[in-house]
Amino acid sequence: MEGFLNSDIVIIIFDVLILLLGAYLIFNAVKMKKTDEMPSILLTPKELKLCKNPYGFIDYMFPFLLIFGIVATVFGIVSLLGDTVLNFPRIYDGIAVVILLAVWFWFSMMLRKAKQKFM
Numbered sequence: 001m002e003g004f005l006n007s008d009i010v011i012i013i014f015d016v017l018i019l020l021l022g023a024y025l026i027f028n029a030v031k032m033k034k035t036d037e038m039p040s041i042l043l044t045p046k047e048l049k050l051c052k053n054p055y056g057f058i059d060y061m062f063p064f065l066l067i068f069g070i071v072a073t074v075f076g077i078v079s080l081l082g083d084t085v086l087n088f089p090r091i092y093d094g095i096a097v098v099i100l101l102a103v104w105f106w107f108s109m110m111l112r113k114a115k116q117k118f119m
Contacts, residue, residue: 008083011079011083011093012080012083012084014079015076015079015080015083016076016080017076018072018075018076018079018100019072019073019075019076019077019080020076021072021076022068022069022070022071022072022073022074022075022076023069023073024041024069025041025065025066025068025069025072026066026069026070026073027069028041028042028065028069029062029065029066029069030066032058032061032062032065033058033062036054036055036058038051038054038057038058042061042065042111043115047115047119050119051118051119052118052119053118054118056117056118057114057117057118060110060114060117060118061110061111061114064106064107064110064111065107067103067107068103068104068107071099071100071103072100072103075096075099075100078096079093079096082096
C-alpha cells in the first residue's frame with residue numbers, strides 16, 4: 001500500500017477530473033442551446049425562477065460556457081498525456097494550470113455579468 005496515493009496518481013486523477021468537467025460543460029452548453037433550458041450548474045433554483053429573460057441569458061452565456069468547457073477538456077487531455085505518455089516538464093503543467101485558472105476567472109466574471117443583466 002505504500003505510495004498508493006503518491007503525487008503522480010493524484011495529478012493523473014486531477015487531469016481526468018478536469019477532462020470530465022470540460023466534457024460536462026460542453027454537454028451542458030450544447031444542451032442549453034438546443035433545448036432553451038438553463039442548466040442548474042449555472043444558476044441556483046431560486047435564480048432560475050428570478051431570471052427575467054431566460055433566452056437572453058442562454059444566448060449570452062452559451063459561448064462562455066462552451067469556451068470554458070473546451071479549455072478544460074483540452075487541459076485535461078494535454079495534462080493527462082503530458083503526465084503519462086509524453087512526460088512534459090513540470091513547468092508546462094504550471095503554465096497550463098495558470099491558463100485554466102485564468103479562463104475559469106474570466107468565465108466567473110461573465111456569469112456574474114449575466115446574472116446582473118438578466119436577473
